Amino acid sequence: MLLIDAHLDLAINAIEWNRDLTCPVDAIRATEAHLTDKPDRGRGTVSLPELRRAGIGVCVATQLARVELDAWSPIKGWRSQAQAWAMTQAQLSWYRAMEEAGEMVQIRDAAALTAQVANWEAALERKDGSHLKLPVGYVLSLEGADSLVSLDHLHRAHADGLRAIGPAHYGPGVYANGTDSTGRLNEKGLALLQEAAGLGLILDATHLCDDAFFQAMDLYQGPVWASHHNCRALVPHNRQLSDEMILALARRDAVIGVAFDAWMLAPNWVRGQTTPEAAGVSLQTVADHIDHICQVVGSALHVGIGSDLDGCFGTEQTPRDLNTIFDLTRLPAVLAERGYSPTDVWTILCGNFLRKLGESLPEGSPRSFPQNP
Numbered sequence: 001m002l003l004i005d006a007h008l009d010l011a012i013n014a015i016e017w018n019r020d021l022t023c024p025v026d027a028i029r030a031t032e033a034h035l036t037d038k039p040d041r042g043r044g045t046v047s048l049p050e051l052r053r054a055g056i057g058v059c060v061a062t063q064l065a066r067v068e069l070d071a072w073s074p075i076k077g078w079r080s081q082a083q084a085w086a087m088t089q090a091q092l093s094w095y096r097a098m099e100e101a102g103e104m105v106q107i108r109d110a111a112a113l114t115a116q117v118a119n120w121e122a123a124l125e126r127k128d129g130s131h132l133k134l135p136v137g138y139v140l141s142l143e144g145a146d147s148l149v150s151l152d153h154l155h156r157a158h159a160d161g162l163r164a165i166g167p168a169h170y171g172p173g174v175y176a177n178g179t180d181s182t183g184r185l186n187e188k189g190l191a192l193l194q195e196a197a198g199l200g201l202i203l204d205a206t207h208l209c210d211d212a213f214f215q216a217m218d219l220y221q222g223p224v225w226a227s228h229h230n231c232r233a234l235v236p237h238n239r240q241l242s243d244e245m246i247l248a249l250a251r252r253d254a255v256i257g258v259a260f261d262a263w264m265l266a267p268n269w270v271r272g273q274t275t276p277e278a279a280g281v282s283l284q285t286v287a288d289h290i291d292h293i294c295q296v297v298g299s300a301l302h303v304g305i306g307s308d309l310d311g312c313f314g315t316e317q318t319p320r321d322l323n324t325i326f327d328l329t330r331l332p333a334v335l336a337e338r339g340y341s342p343t344d345v346w347t348i349l350c351g352n353f354l355r356k357l358g359e360s361l362p363e364g365s366p367r368s369f370p371q372n373p
Contacts, residue, residue, distance in 0.1 A: 005051075006353050009064060010094075011095060014091075017310075028044050029042045039272060045310055045323070048136055055131065062143045063147070064144060065085070066084065066170070067174055104136050105137050112137075141162070141163065141164035141202075164225070165196055165201050167203075175188050180209075181209050185216065197220055201222060203222060205225070205226045205249065206226050223356065224249065225257070225356055250302045255356045256304070258289050258293070262279065276319060283330055305328065331345075
């Protein structure tokens, strides 16, 4: 089955974590066995060969560089927008290098998406391993808009293929307030939304604080999704989506990507202390969040996968039965055991984000994709 992952921080891993993602996961872990500068050293789960092995032929890949005065905080930020912009350009350069090497291909429009999906589905259907040689398709997304020095920089990013944008990350941002903060969008944020809508960008509601979330839902005129979010009803925290937020997204025909970060899956997680084994976090826990979204909205049409794997954490903070991103291939069986039909399983693991991308990317009328696995 073709899988789609709506949130992977590939370039950060390559540039800031210094990981060669063209190598197998085991090889990357081996190069880090002696390092202690980050808690996830030697515990990574993602590489390009592993994405291919899992059948993830399409992903949403990020740029991320936030502005924060304390550049040595646990979630590192930069001291100026200029520095943050420079970092996103380094990340973009890595994606370009992967394209030149034939490792990845950028998906800028619906026609490119159609071609990528057709190539991958044909290769997977042959069952001869030919998909292991195909480039991984990526849609470029900006996680947090702090790095945009001006709206002109947004236009430059769009010209470089940016197709989705999240205005905020953690804390107060240049344009909006994010996780662990409060308050509505500021004037810059309102102007950003208007400009992004004019460009047809997908608004990623992830990380927006509650005030900014509901304001953005009311104001934004373009397509919307939440690339990597879990459920507040199961794990109480402002980083999570309340049932009211889930319904607001469903009314906008948005798709919510369920994340695999263990602290977002199980309550009372203490970073650096709690283990997935002790907390009982497994792929079944991921399915709990998928199922909750389906129950709230009354269908399987608004949930997908936005794993966020290797998003500044590794196997010390993933489901206990997940060794690499390849283990996403175990989800069909997990969902089937819960009574989800083959069509619903395909819809969750591929179809919903495929539909949303087909409707939202530029060039021509929306592409229709088959509604059966």
